[in-house]
Amino acid sequence: MSQTHARKVETFTADEARVDWHSAALLALRDKRDLQAKSLPEWEQMRETASRMKLYVLSHLPELLEQFTSNCEANGMEVHWARDAKEHNEIVAGILKERGKKKLVKSKSMLTEEVHLVPHLEKHGIECIETDLGERILQLREEPPSHIVVPAIHLKKEEIGELFHEKIGTQAGASDPTYLTHAARESMRQEFLSADAAMTGVNMAIADEGAFVVCTNEGNADMGAHLPDLHIAVMGMEKLVPDADSAALLMRMLARNATGQPSTSYNSIFGAPRPGCQLHIVIVDNGRSLRMADRRHAEIYKCIRCGACINTCPVYRRGGGHSYDYFIPGPIGLAIAGDNPEANSEAWACTLNGSCNNVCPVKVPLRETIAYHREQLAQQKQLPYHKNAYMPLAGKIFGSPRGLSMAMAAARVGLRIMPQTLQRRIGGWSKSRDFPKPPAESFAHWYRKNRGE
Amino acid sequence: MKIALFIPCLVNHFYPEIARDTLELLEKLGHGVSYTQGQTCCGQLMTNSGCLDQARSSVEALGKALLKEPCDAVVAPAASCVVAARENLERLTSFEDFHSLAGKIFELTEFLHDIAPLDHPLKPLRKTVSLQMSCHGLRQLGLGTASELVVARPVNKLQALLSRIPELTITQPSRDECCGFGGTFSVDERDISGKMANDKVADHLATGAEAIVGYDPSCLMSLGGVVSRKGIPLEVMHFSALLNQVT
Amino acid sequence: MASKEEFFASLTPSAIEPTPMPEVAVATRDAPLREHFIEVLEGVGGRLGQGDDLGDVKQRAAELVSQNLQVLSLMEGVQGNRDPSAVSDPHELKDVDYTIAPARLAVAENGSVWISGEDLVTRNAVFICEHLIAVVDENRITGTMSEAVRRLGKLGGGWGVFISGPSKTADIEQALVMGAHGARSMTVYVLRGV
Numbered sequence: 001m002s003q004t005h006a007r008k009v010e011t012f013t014a015d016e017a018r019v020d021w022h023s024a025a026l027l028a029l030r031d032k033r034d035l036q037a038k039s040l041p042e043w044e045q046m047r048e049t050a051s052r053m054k055l056y057v058l059s060h061l062p063e064l065l066e067q068f069t070s071n072c073e074a075n076g077m078e079v080h081w082a083r084d085a086k087e088h089n090e091i092v093a094g095i096l097k098e099r100g101k102k103k104l105v106k107s108k109s110m111l112t113e114e115v116h117l118v119p120h121l122e123k124h125g126i127e128c129i130e131t132d133l134g135e136r137i138l139q140l141r142e143e144p145p146s147h148i149v150v151p152a153i154h155l156k157k158e159e160i161g162e163l164f165h166e167k168i169g170t171q172a173g174a175s176d177p178t179y180l181t182h183a184a185r186e187s188m189r190q191e192f193l194s195a196d197a198a199m200t201g202v203n204m205a206i207a208d209e210g211a212f213v214v215c216t217n218e219g220n221a222d223m224g225a226h227l228p229d230l231h232i233a234v235m236g237m238e239k240l241v242p243d244a245d246s247a248a249l250l251m252r253m254l255a256r257n258a259t260g261q262p263s264t265s266y267n268s269i270f271g272a273p274r275p276g277c278q279l280h281i282v283i284v285d286n287g288r289s290l291r292m293a294d295r296r297h298a299e300i301y302k303c304i305r306c307g308a309c310i311n312t313c314p315v316y317r318r319g320g321g322h323s324y325d326y327f328i329p330g331p332i333g334l335a336i337a338g339d340n341p342e343a344n345s346e347a348w349a350c351t352l353n354g355s356c357n358n359v360c361p362v363k364v365p366l367r368e369t370i371a372y373h374r375e376q377l378a379q380q381k382q383l384p385y386h387k388n389a390y391m392p393l394a395g396k397i398f399g400s401p402r403g404l405s406m407a408m409a410a411a412r413v414g415l416r417i418m419p420q421t422l423q424r425r426i427g428g429w430s431k432s433r434d435f436p437k438p439p440a441e442s443f444a445h446w447y448r449k450n451r452g453e
Numbered sequence: 454m455k456i457a458l459f460i461p462c463l464v465n466h467f468y469p470e471i472a473r474d475t476l477e478l479l480e481k482l483g484h485g486v487s488y489t490q491g492q493t494c495c496g497q498l499m500t501n502s503g504c505l506d507q508a509r510s511s512v513e514a515l516g517k518a519l520l521k522e523p524c525d526a527v528v529a530p531a532a533s534c535v536v537a538a539r540e541n542l543e544r545l546t547s548f549e550d551f552h553s554l555a556g557k558i559f560e561l562t563e564f565l566h567d568i569a570p571l572d573h574p575l576k577p578l579r580k581t582v583s584l585q586m587s588c589h590g591l592r593q594l595g596l597g598t599a600s601e602l603v604v605a606r607p608v609n610k611l612q613a614l615l616s617r618i619p620e621l622t623i624t625q626p627s628r629d630e631c632c633g634f635g636g637t638f639s640v641d642e643r644d645i646s647g648k649m650a651n652d653k654v655a656d657h658l659a660t661g662a663e664a665i666v667g668y669d670p671s672c673l674m675s676l677g678g679v680v681s682r683k684g685i686p687l688e689v690m691h692f693s694a695l696l697n698q699v700t
Numbered sequence: 701m702a703s704k705e706e707f708f709a710s711l712t713p714s715a716i717e718p719t720p721m722p723e724v725a726v727a728t729r730d731a732p733l734r735e736h737f738i739e740v741l742e743g744v745g746g747r748l749g750q751g752d753d754l755g756d757v758k759q760r761a762a763e764l765v766s767q768n769l770q771v772l773s774l775m776e777g778v779q780g781n782r783d784p785s786a787v788s789d790p791h792e793l794k795d796v797d798y799t800i801a802p803a804r805l806a807v808a809e810n811g812s813v814w815i816s817g818e819d820l821v822t823r824n825a826v827f828i829c830e831h832l833i834a835v836v837d838e839n840r841i842t843g844t845m846s847e848a849v850r851r852l853g854k855l856g857g858g859w860g861v862f863i864s865g866p867s868k869t870a871d872i873e874q875a876l877v878m879g880a881h882g883a884r885s886m887t888v889y890v891l892r893g894v
Binding site: 025028029040042045046049052053055056058059060061062065069071072074075079081082083087131132133134137150151152153155156157160177178180181182184185188189192193206209210211217218219220222223225226227242243244245246247248249251252259261262263264265266267268269270271272274283285289290292293294295298299 | 702706711721740812855869880
């Protein structure tokens with residue numbers, strides 16, 4: 001059993017100024033997202049259409065996968081199938097080793113985090129370079145991302161300056177983002193030029209075209225994919241869309257919702273390999289179809305990984321991305337994996353406020369899915385925070401008008417006689433808040449006395 | 454209208470003045486109001502933690518108490534309890550009468566805005582208040598348009614009601630973010646919850662208001678706890694107190 | 701390693717009820733598209749080329765060449781100092797300062813231009829350069845991404861990219877920096893239509 005989320009946030013929350021800084025950076029993304037969404041009068045209609053389009057996809061996966069595959073093959077690409085992480089990693093290692101490849105440049109892919117690809121390839125002697133700046137920073141720090149879109153959002157520029165000084169030889173003490181970014185550009189350019197294989201993720205796989213879209217701001221996916229003679233694109237099978245119109249709809253929403261840009265700098269549409277080169281696509285299940293077999297869990301795969309739910313989540317912003325057990329933090333991470341009994345407090349790292357539902361461009365019912373995981377864990381008696389013990393008791397007390405009345409009366413008396421200094425030392429609620437001042441009598445009592453029955 | 458009051462447990466035992474204000478206000482507006490003894494919890498404490506089975510007897514006891522007096526509408530001065538009562542009466546009980554009861558439970562704001570619109574002349578009140586648009590009311594009951602949504606004409610039912618009070622100045626915090634209460638979240642995740650409550654109070658304070666006014670007593674309890682701990686010069690009140698005072 | 705058949709056989713059926721495909725509306729925007737495009741282009745860090753005639757592009761290319769910069773022009777009628785037909789491997793373009801490329805479409809709502817692989821000697825020509833100059837006919841500006849994708853026709857079998865401004869990143873403290881891995885600047889010449 002891992003530590004509770006409440007314990008894991010303690011290091012992060014101990015530095016309140018840093019919490020405020022972190023929260024403000026993410027709120028700035030939320031604000032920019034609001035501006036972009038509000039610039040399109042058809043926004044809510046787009047969300048509804050995108051949601052229904054994804055429901056169509058998820059309820060017609062086998063047909064669409066067949067269609068996508070045969071079209072990709074007709075377009076000269078090779079398609080591979082991985083039922084789980086192990087198969088995925090073996091397929092990728094196999095493609096690279098067969099062709100004697102030694103150095104892979106990869107753009108950001110949450111899937112490769114999910115299946116732990118990089119350590120696997122390194123075991124096979126293949127060097128892997130993360131090319132997204134944020135991911136590269138974390139690779140050099142040997143640390144996981146703390147956000148799916150802005151992976152190094154938890155780091156200060158001074159920390160990155162120190163890292164770059166040590167790893168790529170920037171000036172000691174330098175922390176100007178422009179200077180550091182351009183230094184990384186120079187250093188990464190050499191990696192791009194010397195790589196013999198490239199990997200990208202897939203943002204949308206267009207079934208009726210046999211083509212796929214890759215969206216980046218840095219241009220790293222394209223810079224990587226268009227140099228060596230081998231490009232491997234990896235995708236979870238939920239990335240399918242039926243047609244180009246659907247892909248365009250999602251392209252209109254993705255960057256607007258993620259970072260508040262009208263578009264990512266690059267929307268690259270791959271419909272064929274470069275002449276004389278190879279393009280392989282690896283399609284992955286890895287538990288997706290199993291989760292989709294549960295109706296109350298299934299809609300998480302509508303997700304297009306914009307990260308807006310994470311940006312708006314008040315718990316994520318104040319607790320940081322490393323406080324979660326699952327590699328995807330925030331609402332979408334909880335909705336995917338909040339049913340894990342090994343990390344059973346995750347589903348409670350949420351106030352059920354529902355802001356995430358409202359920003360989601362494809363209407364994933366995040367709040368309801370997280371609440372569902374709580375139900376599942378309750379049924380398995382895997383509740384965190386001592387709830388296995390006190391919830392049945394609470395149920396009994398609250399289920400009896402007399403019991404509830406007596407318990408509440410006792411609580412009022414308790415609060416009245418307990419000195420405030422002691423109240424403040426109880427912890428939990430009273431760590432930062434006073435208890436209410438208890439009234440002399442309940443409303444029910446007053447009503448009986450004054451209004452009779 | 455013949456109204457049955459649903460007074461959630463927290464209000465009944467810790468904030469009886471909210472219940473009295475609600476009762477008096479509805480009576481002044483000309484409604485026949487009754488209250489039945491034996492009301493328990495909407496089940497939210499348990500269901501928010503996934504403990505549906507543990508909530509059933511409480512929800513049934515609540516349903517039974519509310520059915521004692523026939524009425525046109527059940528009104529409660531607590532948004533999240535209304536959401537939970539409706540949902541839990543539907544999903545945790547199989548008794549037909551409980552299901553139809555669920556359909557006529559209303560939160561006080563929505564009752565005064567949508568069901569029996571407030572058209573009474575109100576006395577002036579010179580005061581500046583900051584609205585606490587708590588999440589369940591905002592996003593589940595639609596008492597306002599949440600800031601995430603792209604809507605041509607945003608609504609705010611609490612503001613619409615209070616703006617009928619002459620001379621009252623209404624402000625709002627810069628964000629409609631959760632105040633961090635979240636039921637047992639406030640205890641389980643004490644650090645994050647406390648920080649959220651502190652941030653929310655600071656946001657209200659920055660509006661220059663004298664009072665935080667809302668429709669959800671549990672959130673107000675959390676904010677009130679911060680105000681008291683820090684000795685912040687802000688009143689924290691349920692909107693029924695304001696309306697009752699000027700009606 | 702699974703075959704396709706094994707993969708399909710292992711799929712648990714989705715619990716999502718068969719949902720019909722909704723109609724995906726193609727959003728449109730009204731004129732003036734040229735002004736809208738330019739405004740958004742500048743908002744995403746792109747620049748508008750000075751002049752609206754192919755002659756202005758030619759003149760700019762000549763200026764760049766005269767400054768001893770490496771200029772790869774893929775635009776018919778515009779002369780650089782690198783021979784596109786001599787490029788056999790994209791790595792050869794690592795020292796290119798400017799690539800000048802034709803864009804087949806522009807999108808007003810996001811300030812992007814569509815560059816087709818068919819118009820490039822090699823796909824990386826528009827990424828590896830230090831600076832990118834794209835040239836588009838004002839009659840080829842569409843309102844939205846949806847309209848643009850409709851006009852592209854078939855996507856399978858080729859490659860192309862919508863480029864919206866220069867390469868950028870905000871991965872260090874959310875500070876926006878131009879010139880991450882691709883072109884540090886992007887200039888678009890919008891030519892007056894005939």
